[in-house]
Amino acid sequence: MTDTTTSTHITQIATVIVPVSDQDRAIEFFVEKLGFEKRSDTPFGRGDRWVEVAPTGAASTIALMPPREGESVGIPTRVGFATTDADADHASLKAQGVDVDEEVMRMGDPVPPMFFFRDQDGNQFMVVEMG
Secondary structure, rough: OOOOOOOOOOOOOOOEEOOOOOOHHHHHHHHHHHHOEEEEEEEEOOEEEEEEEEOOHHHHOOEEEEOOOOOHHHHHEEEEEEOOOHHHHHHHHHHOOOOEOOEEEEOOOOOOOOEEEEOOOOEEEEEEEEO
16 A cells, blocks of 8 residues: 655745846736736845745746856756647737747647747746647
């Protein structure tokens, strides 16, 4: 029999940190191009800011932070966003000048339609159609 107890009290993914070169430009991209909400823009430390954005109603957020020393922007984030219409989102982002894949990938069932896009710093994200 499997023991179903856990050693932590973790209940969800709260935020994923993405490195950006300019937080204001990143906010502009996520809010204006993707339609996300700015959830937090809080000063801390010595001139730093904690910035979070998210799709409306989403529990998890994306924290837009300067890279740590020795790290860089323009990474494959491994973050996937769910959509109800990959074709419409692909067309909309492309029309807004967002760096998106040339076309929506279609691998056949059971793999849903999906595509990748890059933000203002070249960080790569996936959009996948979920029902």
